[in-house]
Amino acid sequence: MTFFSRIFAARQARPLDVAKFAKAYASAAQARFPGAEVKIEEAATAAGVKVHWAMPDGMQVNQFLGNAYAAYQKAPADMDAIIAAHLDAAPTGQEADAATRRASILPLVKTTMWLATSLKQLDAAGIENKEAFITEPLTDELLVAFVEDKPEAMSYVAPGELEALGLTRAELMPLALENLRRQLPALTVEGKEGRYGVRADGNYDASFIFLAQEWRDRVEIKGDPVVAVPARDELLVCGSQDSDSVRALRDMAARIMAQSAYGLSAQLFTWKDGKLVVFTE
Structure with a gap:
């Protein structure tokens, strides 16, 4: 394995896969809410796995485990605390106020293929209103989508929600970047000898490509930054x-x-000139 491969090697496997983590989460939910009926809804990806429970008063609670599992992967020894924190944030049935919602909006790097596939899925489901996402182009194959990063799940910001959020479309990107900027102190850099990996929380690592000039002084490189975003959790x-x-x-x-x-x-x-462009040697 080359030195560079060692620097950017995939993270080691964690003790629990998402299915076992979901079982642990469901058990904790059952213990927290003894009268509830708790079940796990599996999905093709970790982000889609959901724990659902029905309270005795009829209230329905859904918690997607994407964020909780990502936090667990970074600190598996803290599993109990992570699960407890996410259960503390279980939905109460009341919508957060607009200011709270605005503070949770972040930019998420996605592919144009993702958008095309998502729209096809809406078609297949017979959903006529396909304005489910707000996106902006980034490169020929990449775009940025906007999400509300809620404790229980990410949810995409749709055009129809802007009025309730008190935002215009033009205000969305500056707001998302300002919210992301608040996470800069937690950003870590791994590597040496001119080759680095920039690490965030496993969900928004690639998004920090927008703030490259703000973490530029943390890496010792020759020339201008050349960046790669091969995956959501890699920069x-x-x-x-x-x-x-x-x-x-x-x-x-x-x-x-x-x-x-x-x-x-x-x-x-x-x-180059404020735009992300393909690097050519």
């Missing part, structure tokens, strides 16, 4: 004048994208 960087690292970054990006369930792009990018 890799080296310098434009370091040809060996550029070649290694290109190879690693292709490998990660091919293996990840949340693959984005095997391309390398740089910022």
Whole structure:
């Protein structure tokens, strides 16, 4: 394994897979709400796995486990505390106020293929209103979508929700970036010798590509930042004048994208005139 591969190697497997984590979560929910009927709804991806329970008074509660499982993967020893915190945030049936909702809006890097597939799924489900997402183009193959990062789940911001949020479409991206900027202190950088991985929470790592100039001083690179976002939880960087690292970054990006369930792009990018463009040597 090359030095670069060791730096950007996939994270080690965690003690519990998402199915076992969901069982632990459901058990904790049952203990927290003894009179509730608790069940697990499986899904194709970790983000879609849901624990559902019905309270004796008829209230229905759904908690998607994507965020909780991502937190557990980063700190498996803290599983009990993570589950407890997410149960504390279980929906009460009351909608958060607009200010609280605005503070939870974040940018999420997605692919144009994801958008096309999602729209086809709406078609297949017979849903006529397909304005379920607000997106902005990023590159030929990437775009940014906007989500409310709620404790129980991510939910996409739809055009019809802007009025309730007290936002215009033009205000959405600046707000999302400002909310993301508040997470900069928790950002970590791994690597050395000009080759680095920028780490966040496993959900928004790639989104920090928008704030590259704000973490630029944490990496020692030659030239301008060359970045890769091969997956949602990967943001890799080296310098434009370091040809060996550029070649290694290109190879690693292709490998990660091919293996990840949340693959984005095997391309390398740089910022030019405020736009993300494909990097060419």
